[in-house]
Amino acid sequence: MNTITKAIGLALALSTALAGVAMAQSTEVRIGVALEPPTLDPTAGAAEAIDIVVYQNIFEGLTRIDEAGAVQPGLAESWTISDDGLTYTFKLHDGVTFHDGSTFDAEDVKFSFDRILAEDSVNAHKEFYEPISSVTVVDPLTVEMKLDRQIGRFLFDLGRGDAVIVAPESADNNANQPIGTGPFAFLQWDKGSRVILEAYQPYWGEPVHLTKATYVFISDTATLTNALLAGDIDGTNNFGQEALGVFEGNPQFTILAGTTEGETILGTNNRKAPFDNLKVRQAMAHALDRQAIIDGATYGYGTPIGSAFAPHNAYYVDLTGTYPHDVAKAKALLAEAGYPDGFSATLKLPPLAYASLSGQIIASQFAEVGIKLELINVEFAQWLEDVYTNKDFDLTIISHVEPFDIGNYANPDYYFGYDNPEFQALIETLNGTTDEAKRKELAIQAQTILADDAVNGYLFQLPQTGVWNAKLTGMWKDSPIEGLVLRDIRWAE
CATH class of the missing domain: 3.40.190.10 (Periplasmic binding protein-like II)
Known part of the structure; x- marks a missing residue:
């Protein structure tokens, strides 16, 4: 027992x-x-x-996201959008105070976004807000934001934790x-x-x-x-x-x-040999028995995924069949890549049950094709430092829980180091598209590229x-x- x-x-x-x-x-x-x-x-x-x-407990944004994933008014009680989709004018709630008693107004909004966009910004998702070309205080309860290009999900992005409003008097101590x-x-x-x-x-x-x-x-x-x-x-x-x-x-x-929005992946360091070899990544994808991982790590509650997108999203396409579980195919691809006897690698695991359970199962599955994994358990602060910040890893397991975070793959400096100019251009087009039908088409294309490139091992949607x-x-x-x-x-x- x-x-x-x-x-x-x-x-x-x-x-x-x-x-x-x-x-x-x-x-x-x-x-x-x-x-x-x-x-x-x-x-x-x-x-x-x-x-x-x-x-939404301590901090709030101009908008907020509700339980259904819809955008609702937050600190902004209403807004108008110009015909060209480049100017947003927000009317702010009156009578709002910060927890130290200071008054919230349009100057705080301008400060918060100037801080996000500053050269020395440490915001984890500054890229979401870089299209903002100016933030203007019209009056104490009115703010105008101008964009240099249309952003289809701009109001949603304003409701993320990255865009909460802070005060200049207290921001440095938050x-x-x-x-x-x-x-x-x-x-x-x-x-x-x-x-x-x-x-x-x-x-x-x-x-x-x-x-x-x-x-x-x-x-x-x-x-x-x-x-x-x-x-x-x-x-x-x-x-x-x-x-x-x-x-x-x-x-x-x-x-x-x-x-959840959490796509659970076998995070792969694409900038590092042998994982910079597409055939190696394809071999690993074929070595994964996704259903066995779901059964063992989530007791059947997880939903299988084949790319970096949530199955409940309207833009989702099922790509779980791109690299079906096939031990013989995995071995053949490793041989073609120059690793007929496999190779050894490390798998850094944060202290999360789904990660440790998935890691044990994947190590067993990879051993069948000759890939020997050393499992390294780390505290989460160390995971953030080693894997996310310093990119010092071979493989890891983590759930990416941010909504619509497929755009991370367009950043070659992101921790898994995927650098595909075609994909980057596609995401730029997607981000600037407001037509829903076109956005869905582009999102499906993006998912398909990531699945084909086996950028990471796509395991399951975290329940x-x-x-x-x-x-x-x-x-x-x-x-x-x-x-x-x-x-x-x-x-x-």
Whole structure:
């Protein structure tokens, strides 16, 4: 019996005795999350863990994305778009304040976007906003943005965590003392343990139901299971599928099984031999038994993918048959590439259940074709430094959870180092296209190029399986954008 099974069995034995003993106050919630954010400034980091805590909670943008993935008004109550699609005029909400009591106005919007576009910007997705040629303060509650080309998803991009509005007085301290305009204000961060938010009483929008929210960092499934059953936390937005059976049929809990934007990939360093050889990447693609990975890593909850696009998106095309599982074909391609006996490589794994489980399965599958993998487990901060920043890796496993992030492949400096001028030109055209039919056609072309080039190993769409106290309502079942939005969560009367 393994450690997780023993721990879950112990938790089950204790659950009846502990039920109802540790109960959250009716206006507070404690949420278990897998990863601690490296910073609390969403404009200065790419980690999903940042947005899980701060997006739409502490910080807000001109627009916001709802549970269905649709654009809604945010700090901008309305906007108009010029006939040529190049000028956006935003009317801002009046009476908005930052959590330090300072007034929000058009100058803060201009400051935020000038900061994003500055030469020394550390924004993880500055490229989304580079088409902005000017930001002009018309009056304290009106901002005009001019673009140098049309951007089909501009309003959506304004609703991302990368584009939240910050104040010049506090922006430099947001990494550790975040100050935004959202319904929750930062209270404290106990490094390695938790982040605590409290409701911001002068909030300009609809009042929230909670007075306090605590994000507790719990990286392993067994500990998370025990915490849920003991009532130490009230829920989690994404529980390990391997242990969901513990909560099925238990009236004390609600299971929310939904989808995410997370394309789970076998990330491949395309700039490094032997992975710069297309035949090697094709061989690895043929060596992958996708369904076995889904069954083993997500207990069947994952959805197979063949390229870098979410299956629930209207632009999706099924390319899972591009390189079907074929051990003989994989061996033949390796021989053609000059590796008849295979090769050795490292696989760096962040501390995520789907990554470690997928890594073990893929190592076994690759061994069948002669590719010997050394599995290296790293903390997430180290993964960000080694893999994402320094590109010091052979292979990795990660879910890319940002919406419509296929554009990352047009950046040759991105961590997997894919440099295809044809693809870059296609994405530039796609980004500048507003006609929906044409956008879909271009998106399908882009997906097909990535599948054919086997840029990464495309595994599955990450499911979202939340487990919550049955008395809680208002949680998002699906995750169309990074974040764990608190505004609608409440305890039943």
